[in-house]
């Protein structure tokens with residue numbers, strides 16, 4: 174049994190053909206990074222148009238790679254929330270059209286739940302070579318923890334649009350504990366990268382510079398680290414970085430002449446501030462809610478400093494830590510395998526499925 178999963182919530186157009194056990198038979202991701210780079214952020218109108226151009230070729234490629242005909246699918250799954258309205262719409266309309274044409278059940282998935290579900294999927298290392306497809310990606314992940322359930326757990330999502338803690342009762346039953354009241358962690362990485370002219374999206378570049386820098390060089394704020402809530406705030410940190418490199422008031426970063434040492438130290442100190450807060454709040458949630466596991470997903474979960482500090486915390490405090498495999502942290506359709514959980518519960522969408530951009534807090 175295989176399903177087709179479609180992902181178009183932000184600026185990645187992706188499709189995957191996955192089995193019930195999480196095996197990936199076909200996968201295709203078209204990124205739009207080059208289209209948005211000159212603007213230093215995702216432009217919604219451009220993203221929607223690009224999805225429209227790419228969605229059918231991306232779906233077609235993943236089906237061909239899997240050698241699966243649309244009529245052989247068990248269901249068609251699509252992320253209907255949260256995300257950019259125009260982007261979501263393209264994926265949802267494509268999924269509904271194909272479900273109608275091929276007479277298949279439709280499954281709506283929550284993109285954030287899928288980011289955490291990626292924790293349950295890991296690439297098989299043993300036959301990496303055999304499984305590497307023509308696109309150079311390993312196409313054989315397998316579900317590792319399905320038999321030994323990872324729930325209940327605390328779930329931390331750190332992505333471009335969200336920084337959220339949940340109590341996860343199972344893969345699709347999540348209770349919001351707290352989240353960012355301003356910028357998301359990934360967004361802060363991207364904005365710092367923009368100030369230092371490191372390109373977009375900037376998380377990977379900032380992390381790379383940070384490796385060569387001194388994390389104690391600047392005493393950046395750890396907002397909300399010690400308050401009683403599970404909320405986060407990163408806009409003060411972003412402003413502190415700005416003041417450190419240009420001083421207050423100045424808007425134009427393009428003519429800045431920063432030495433490599435300053436760039437590396439700013440990146441290292443910034444990254445340390447973000448990671449300290451994420452680790453402190455997550456371990457407190459694990460302790461206070463009396464669970465023994467922490468799941469971590471979303472683009473920033475690929476960050477090496479975050480991964481190693483979380484690992485240290487889990488060893489000190491004695492909880493299980495499951496971080497999504499790095500290649501499944503940023504947006505992809507493979508994590509759409511979560512749709513099987515909804516299929517098992519008989520939770521299908523109807524053909525009048527609408528998008529839910531979900532901009533309100535607490536989503």
Ligand code: ATP
Nearest residue numbers: 332333334335359374376471472473475476503504
């Ligand atoms: P959301 O899932 O909230 O809708 P999104 O889908 O745009 O947002 P993701 O694709 O999960 O976000 O993650 C992208 C973000 O991850 C970007 O902000 C990017 O800079 C950041 N990121 C990616 N790799 C790293 C890294 N190694 N270190 C820090 N940040 C990173």
Ligand code: MG
Nearest residue numbers: 183184185504
């Ligand atoms: Mg993206």
Ligand code: FE
Nearest residue numbers: 288332503504
């Ligand atoms: Fe995402």
